[in-house]
Amino acid sequence: MAADYYNVLGVARDADENAIKRAYRQLARKYHPDVATDKVAAESHFKEINEAYEVLSDAQKRANYDRFGHAGVNGGVGEGGFGPFGGGEGFGDIFDMFFGGARAGGGAQQRRNGPARGSDLRYDVEISLEEAYHGTTREITFRHLASCTTCRGNGAAPGTLIVPCDRCSGTGIQRQVRQTPLGQFVTQTTCSKCAGDGQIVQTPCSTCRGRGRIEQEKTLQVRIPAGVDDGSRIRITGSGEAGIRGGPDGDLYVYLSVAPHAVFRRDGLDVLLDVPVSFPQAALGGEITVRSLEGDIPLVLTAGTQSGSQYRLRGRGMPSVRGTARGDELVTVHVVVPTKLSKREREILEEYAREGGDQIEEKSFFDKVKDAFRAE
Secondary structure, eight states: OOOOHHHHHTOOTTOOHHHHHHHHHHHHHHHOTTTOSSHHHHHHHHHHHHHHHHHHTSHHHHHHHHHHGGGGGTTSOOTTSSOSOOSSSSOHHHHHHHHTTOOTTOSOOOOSOSOBOOOOEEEEEEEOHHHHHHOEEEEEEEEEEEEOTTTTTSOBOTTOOEEEOTTTTTSSEEEEEEEETTEEEEEEEEOTTTTTSSEEESSBOTTTTTSSEEEEEEEEEEEEOTTOOTTOEEEETTOSSOOBTTOOOOOEEEEEEEOOOSSEEEETTEEEEEEEEEHHHHHHOEEEEEEETTEEEEEEEOTTOOTTOEEEETTOSOBOTTSSOBOOEEEEEEEEOOSOOOHHHHHHHHHHIIIIITSOOOOOHHHHHHHHHHHO
């Protein structure tokens, strides 16, 4: 059984036109599907509210309803479906209350059949620290969308026409106008026939099937400059996806990762190296050979070098990508204590210990104070 229209709006049967209008506005604000939480229930109730208001706001329909009930108004809702307020006088003020006065469809949407830039692509390359130090060239192969050479990217078979879409008149969008008590709602969607292009290819290109682009494999030689670091990015302009409808091609971005090295660590432009030395080498000093990114080089240890001491080899680090600067190589010395000794080695060390070699040199308090004042 259909609900009583007066009960739907919550007004008395002798309510005047203004009371009915106020009641409708309050309910419309509460149950409009665009603002209600439970949209399914709100939509059903909103239709019922509109049906009641359409009848009770019209003097003739209200009189028939009062005399004959629902039968007197032929089922209530007219063909409009959402009440009598379309176009002119109505409830634009309620719409403004909900949406800040910006009505749907107020501005023309640009069609999509203009040139469009192709998408950018990413390619990841791992290099060694030596390659990052010297610079290198890598050959990469990847697949991308290239412009179809048969149709020159327009998607039409050679010699055939491209015509405006007859469904959207070349705009690429379809508009649906709906009159509601809250004003005129215009819904714009992408044209289902031309997919938003605004044009129809009468005879698609047999090579690309009308898409204007085909997937191809591409090979490039990528020059990697000396000094690049982990996470560096190289941009190759125009090597991404082909543009659409004559638009520019996208770019290819080559992201570099530097593989961990077996002995070196990198800190900015500096390279760090740990070197083990024997006790005699540390105690007596002398020349040792250490590795660098350019090969083996000599390093002179000072006598009495302590474990953890660091030597700086200037200019032996990484080059700068953006200039002539170059980092250093920082060599940290670690004195290695032997775990196994021959009989003769043990005898020598025991003799060394008897001569006082097992005493740890430690400065007195006054020596430390002197050093502190000397540093100032």
